[in-house]
Amino acid sequence: MIKVVIGFKRRQGMGIQEFRDYRRDVHAPILFAIPEAKNIRRFVVSYPAEVVPAEEPRFDAIVEAWFDNSDDMNTLFQSDNFATRVDPDHVNFIDLTTVVRLVTEELIVIE
Incomplete structure (x- = not known):
């Protein structure tokens, strides 16, 4: 199993709720409408918890997407x-200079 972890900040001038709504209501339907998205086995978006932080979070969201193998991941990306459909939309809600992507293989320690 391959997992892609992507962290990013919202685009400048966009409020946090506007960012979350856009990602959920506009961007996600674009992604999941393309046939290659069938290769995604699990998809999770995490947001910083609303607690009083000691410092500003590095990311406004972390996305995790699981694939059976790297070929399935590459078929999508x-x-x-x-x-032509998914990637051009990123500029509408993400500060592209903040994107960090890591392709991982999970080692489950506790389940």
């Missing part, structure tokens, strides 16, 4: 649909 290298597809024409992703390049």
Whole structure:
């Protein structure tokens, strides 16, 4: 199993709730409408907990997407649909200079 973890901040001038709503109501439907998204086995979005932080969180969201293997992951991210429909929408809600992406293999310690 391969997991992609992506962290990012919202685009400048966008409020946190506007960012969350846009990601859920506009961007997610674009992503899951393309046929290559069927390769995603699990998809989770995490937001910083609303507690009094000691400092500003580095990211406004963390996305985790699981795939059976790297070929399935590459089929999604290298597809024409992703390049022409999904990726162009990122600029509408993400500060692209803040994006950090890590492709991982999970080692489950406790379940």
